[in-house]
Amino acid sequence: MDASETRARFARLGLVLIRRFPSHLDYRQGSVDMTHGGGGRAMAQLIGELFVKYLDNELLRQSNDFAAFSLAGGRVVISTDCHVVSPIVFPGGDIGSLAVHGTVNDVSMSGARPLYLSAGFILEEGLPLRVLERVVASMARASRNADVPVIAGDTKVVERGKGDGIFITTTGIGVVPEGVHISGNRARPGDQVLVSGTLGDHGVAIMSSRENLEFHTTIESDSACLHGLVAEMVAAAPGIHCLRDPTRGGLATTLNELALQSGVGIVLWEDQIPIRPAVSAACELLGLDPLYVANEGKLVCICPAEDSDRLLAVMRSHPQGKEAAIVGRVVDEEQGLVWMETRFGGSRVVDWLAGEQLPRIC
Amino acid sequence: MRYIDEFRQQGLAKPLARAIHKEADPRRDYYLMEFCGGHTHAIFRYGIQDLLPGNVHFVHGPGCPVCVLPVGRIDDAIHLVETQDVILCSYGDMLRVPASKRRSLLKVKAAGGDVRMVYSTQDALRIARDNPGRQVVFFAIGFETTTPPTAVAIRQAQAEQLENFSVFCNHVLTPPAIQSILNTTDECDGEKVAIDGFLGPSHVSAVIGSQPYEFFAEKFRKPIVIAGFEPLDVMQSTLMLIRQLNDGRSMVENEYTRVVTREGNSKAKALVAEVMELRDTFEWRGLGQVPYSALRIKPTYEAFDAERRYEIRGSVVGDAKGCECPSILRGLKRPTDCKLFGSVCTPENPVGSCMVSSEGVCAAYWSYGRLRNESTLRSAGARLD
Numbered sequence: 001m002d003a004s005e006t007r008a009r010f011a012r013l014g015l016v017l018i019r020r021f022p023s024h025l026d027y028r029q030g031s032v033d034m035t036h037g038g039g040g041r042a043m044a045q046l047i048g049e050l051f052v053k054y055l056d057n058e059l060l061r062q063s064n065d066f067a068a069f070s071l072a073g074g075r076v077v078i079s080t081d082c083h084v085v086s087p088i089v090f091p092g093g094d095i096g097s098l099a100v101h102g103t104v105n106d107v108s109m110s111g112a113r114p115l116y117l118s119a120g121f122i123l124e125e126g127l128p129l130r131v132l133e134r135v136v137a138s139m140a141r142a143s144r145n146a147d148v149p150v151i152a153g154d155t156k157v158v159e160r161g162k163g164d165g166i167f168i169t170t171t172g173i174g175v176v177p178e179g180v181h182i183s184g185n186r187a188r189p190g191d192q193v194l195v196s197g198t199l200g201d202h203g204v205a206i207m208s209s210r211e212n213l214e215f216h217t218t219i220e221s222d223s224a225c226l227h228g229l230v231a232e233m234v235a236a237a238p239g240i241h242c243l244r245d246p247t248r249g250g251l252a253t254t255l256n257e258l259a260l261q262s263g264v265g266i267v268l269w270e271d272q273i274p275i276r277p278a279v280s281a282a283c284e285l286l287g288l289d290p291l292y293v294a295n296e297g298k299l300v301c302i303c304p305a306e307d308s309d310r311l312l313a314v315m316r317s318h319p320q321g322k323e324a325a326i327v328g329r330v331v332d333e334e335q336g337l338v339w340m341e342t343r344f345g346g347s348r349v350v351d352w353l354a355g356e357q358l359p360r361i362c
Numbered sequence: 363m364r365y366i367d368e369f370r371q372q373g374l375a376k377p378l379a380r381a382i383h384k385e386a387d388p389r390r391d392y393y394l395m396e397f398c399g400g401h402t403h404a405i406f407r408y409g410i411q412d413l414l415p416g417n418v419h420f421v422h423g424p425g426c427p428v429c430v431l432p433v434g435r436i437d438d439a440i441h442l443v444e445t446q447d448v449i450l451c452s453y454g455d456m457l458r459v460p461a462s463k464r465r466s467l468l469k470v471k472a473a474g475g476d477v478r479m480v481y482s483t484q485d486a487l488r489i490a491r492d493n494p495g496r497q498v499v500f501f502a503i504g505f506e507t508t509t510p511p512t513a514v515a516i517r518q519a520q521a522e523q524l525e526n527f528s529v530f531c532n533h534v535l536t537p538p539a540i541q542s543i544l545n546t547t548d549e550c551d552g553e554k555v556a557i558d559g560f561l562g563p564s565h566v567s568a569v570i571g572s573q574p575y576e577f578f579a580e581k582f583r584k585p586i587v588i589a590g591f592e593p594l595d596v597m598q599s600t601l602m603l604i605r606q607l608n609d610g611r612s613m614v615e616n617e618y619t620r621v622v623t624r625e626g627n628s629k630a631k632a633l634v635a636e637v638m639e640l641r642d643t644f645e646w647r648g649l650g651q652v653p654y655s656a657l658r659i660k661p662t663y664e665a666f667d668a669e670r671r672y673e674i675r676g677s678v679v680g681d682a683k684g685c686e687c688p689s690i691l692r693g694l695k696r697p698t699d700c701k702l703f704g705s706v707c708t709p710e711n712p713v714g715s716c717m718v719s720s721e722g723v724c725a726a727y728w729s730y731g732r733l734r735n736e737s738t739l740r741s742a743g744a745r746l747d
Contacts, residue, residue: 281363286481344593345372345379346409348730 021045030129037123037157050133051153054140059116059151067151069116071175079106080171088131088165091205092220093296096139099168101223101296102247104146108227109243109299111182111234112174117143118152119170124163135166146225148172179238186241187262191330192308194301196229196315197222197323199251200279203293207286215285219278224297229320233301236314242302245295249353252291254300255328255338256352265333268340268350272327292353302330369592370408378597379413386604391417394603395693396561397540399426399721400591406730408593418600421557422723424539424648424691425566427504428455429715429722432645434677435532436461439501442530442672443467443475449493451486452501454479455719460712462679467501483515490519490527499668500529507565509533509657510630513637516659516666530668531659534644536566537574538655542646543692544582557693559603561596562588564618571626575614583612590618637663647681647715648691687714690723697727704728 025045035042052060059067083099093101099119107114119139123132143150150170176182201222208217226245233240242262246254251273259266275290283290297320303311308326315321328340338350386392396402402422405411411420424430440461443450450467457467457479471477476496480486483500490498502512512529519527540560562575567588575586585606589599599617606612616622637660644656659667668674681687685707686700697703697716707713709725716724 277363284363284366342407342409343372344370344408344410344413345375346412348406348409351729 021049025049025129027130027133031125032123032127032129032132032157033125034157034159037155043155046155050129050136051155054133054136055119055143055150055153056140057149057151059149060153067116067118069151071115071173074175074178075112077107077110077112077174077176078171079103079110080169081106082167082169084164084167085206086164087206087209088135090209090221091217092202093223094135094138095166095168096135096137097142098221098223098296099170100139100142100146100148100150101225103170103172104148104225104227105245105296105299107172107174108225108230109182109245110174110176111180111230111240111243112176113231114146114148114172114174114227117148117150117170117172119150119168120153121155122163122167122169123155123157124165125157125160127165132166135168139168142225146227148225148227177234177238180234180240182234182240182243184242184244184258184261185263187258187264187266187302187330188241188304189264189330189332190305191241191302192305192326193255193266193268193328193330194303194308194312194315194324194326195246195251195274196226196299196301196321197297198274198276198279199246199295199298200275200283200290200293202247202296203250203288204279204282206294207282215282217278217282219276219282222295222297224320226297226299226320229315229318230299232314232318233311237303237307237311239307240301240303240311243299245299247296248294250290250292250294251300252289252338252350253353255350256336258300258302259330259338260336262330263334263336265331265336266328266338267331268328268338270340270343272325274323274325274327291350305329366592369590369594371594374594375413375597378594378601382413382418382597382601382604383415385601385608386415386418387608388415388417391419391556392604392607393419393421393556393558394561394600395421395423395543395557395559396589396596397423397425397536398561398563398566398591399429399719399723399726400564401561401589401596402426402723402726403721404591404593404596406726410593410596413597414600418604421693422690422726423543423560423693424646425505425536425563426716426719426721426723427508427534428453428459428719429687429691430534430539430646430648431456431459431503431532431715432647433461433679433681434645436467437677437679438674439530440465440467440470440475441677442499442668442674443470443477446497446672448497448499449476449478449489450499450501451478451480451489453481453503456501456503458712459715459718460682464682464713483511487515487518487524487527490524491522494526497526497528499672500527501532502529503532505534505536505563505566506569506634509634509638510569510627513633516637516663517633519666520663525665528666528668528671529659530674531638531657533638533657534646535655535657536563536570537578538652539646539649540575540578542649542652542655544578544584546692557584558607559585559587559612561599561603562586562614564588564590564595564622567616567618567622567626569627569630571624572614572616572622573624573626579612579614585612586614588614588616588618588622590621636660645678646691648688650688682713685714687716687724690714690716697724700724 315324638657716722
């Protein structure tokens with residue numbers, strides 16, 4: 001039965017076939033309400049006119065409660081990351097792009113090529129639809145640029161006051177090339193520690209736009225996908241021992257994690273650590289240590305010493321690693337201690353972050 | 363960073379370190395108290411101790427504002443949030459300080475109390491303007507450095523007739539605290555505080571000048587060098603103290619001349635004098651009651667005095683059992699002498715106030731120094747010389 005037959009049959013029954021949704025989503029005035037998560041027509045419209053429209057791809061269009069696909073051989077990696085950043089929009093990005101970058105990066109840190117993402121949205125009643133549209137559009141852009149489609153998703157709405165606008169959880173899946181065994185427990189004495197660029201940009205950008213702390217800075221978040229950089233690094237040096245993106249807690253916390261996991265010590269050279277002057281100045285002003293400030297587009301790499309110069313050259317020739325540097329080395333020290341030779345000529349322990357430096361930055 | 367990096371240069375630190383090694387008399391020890399938490403932080407953060415000879419010791423003083431505030435005052439603040447419908451504003455570090463029953467303002471906030479972290483008194487004023495139907499109380503703490511901004515806020519509130527703003531004033535004064543430490547040097551349960559000289563406060567002195575310390579130098583025969591917070595300032599001031607001690611001199615010298623004058627900031631002092639007056643006595647954590655050591659809001663500004671508005675009586679509460687903060691703040695003990703240090707009391711779960719602020723001596727010990735083991739560092743190839 002084609003569409004015209006259907007219409008004729010409905011007409012015989014005295015029914016007029018109307019469009020599924022009488023009017024489009026009102027992005028100018030509209031806001032999220034409880035019906036958008038209620039499982040009914042409003043939710044279907046939100047999914048169709050917003051999520052599927054922007055994030056469109058073959059698997060998502062099938063509109064199943066799942067996405068089915070085949071994977072080529074190799075070890076499969078999965079990673080999930082919740083995003084609750086406040087404010088939702090910040091210099092250099094927003095929660096949508098961050099939700100793509102964060103999870104793509106987590107998958108990449110295994111050396112894997114990220115393939116697909118799924119996304120869960122928790123929306124607070126009252127969130128303006130134009131904000132949601134902006135976030136989803138930005139997510140779509142980031143996903144397209146990364147060539148990692150969002151193929152499944154879910155949306156829930158919570159009552160006003162029970163969320164903070166929007167929370168996004170993304171899960172990513174990828175496949176690790178043969179011969180690559182990257183893990184946080186593989187750092188060995190003698191290895192070198194590299195970072196892919198300047199530290200603390202994301203955290204400072206977020207701080208500069210927080211409601212009670214507005215200050216003017218030209219610093220933008222470094223939020224970016226790193227899988228392109230990782231692919232080139234892994235191709236150049238398949239023997240990389242550890243990769244990790246120093247997000248919350250910054251470089252200091254990431255190195256403490258790796259040192260503990262691997263049962264080694266790490267010595268940092270303060271004068272080799274790349275930090276933008278504006279980030280240093282903002283941290284100085286706010287009494288923060290840039291080593292503990294979050295990043296969203298940087299990675300830490302620990303590799304055998306013989307690979308380090310080659311890796312550094314590869315990193316520096318990639319747009320995401322132009323300011324890469326060798327910042328320290330792994331030593332034999334079983335307590336998992338990280339310390340730093342200060343620019344001043346002394347040394348000090350670089351400890352885990354205690355408490356939190358800032359509320360919700362990723 | 364201009365005007366900052368210049369004072370962190372290794373190239374200048376090395377000759378200073380050599381001079382200190384050369385001039386420090388190997389037949390004696392030098393016990394130098396850095397009064398301020400800012401100095402403590404710099405000493406640990408830059409690893410200054412590594413550059414000094416073994417007989418030059420830093421004794422860490424009580425100059426960390428959240429560390430010296432007694433538990434009772436925090437209990438008062440918590441009581442205020444819980445019994446009155448107020449928005450309580452304070453600086454970030456203050457929120458984590460443990461009060462009695464291991465509560466803190468942060469925990470009260472989690473339980474639904476309206477406690478907000480602010481970066482300046484101006485933020486607190488803005489909250490008051492934005493919430494005309496609510497009472498906003500600024501929990502004011504700190505030494506002479508943070509007092510002028512509180513005075514400014516009170517004057518502004520009066521000018522704007524901001525009737526929903528008040529201040530719970532806990533501002534304290536540095537000179538009486540130094541005097542209290544010096545007075546107790548020969549007593550204290552037979553324990554002697556061995557302090558040969560002081561690295562004097564830097565930011566505090568920018569306000570009050572170097573003149574107030576002259577009395578101590580003369581009466582107690584202790585040299586005082588006003589020192590900036592950058593690592594080269596600390597090293598230069600250490601050398602100046604060693605020279606005074608070697609010469610048998612005890613005077614006030616000013617290393618931090620780029621900021622501090624003998625008279626200080628007369629405008630700031632006048633502002634504070636207009637809005638606040640001396641309390642007869644005030645309790646300090648670690649020092650007990652110290653006469654004339656704190657400020658309260660003058661009767662002419664009583665409309666903005668939370669203590670009067672809410673009839674805050676002032677709870678008196680002992681420190682947590684086993685906590686050595688009092689002795690540590692007086693320089694009698696080191697953090698590692700405390701049984702709780704690192705076991706029960708850590709920055710994640712502080713028992714005593716010295717573990718809370720990054721300027722607190724226990725926190726500095728824990729974060730930067732607890733695992734210091736020179737042989738480990740040396741065997742790993744660290745440059746310690």
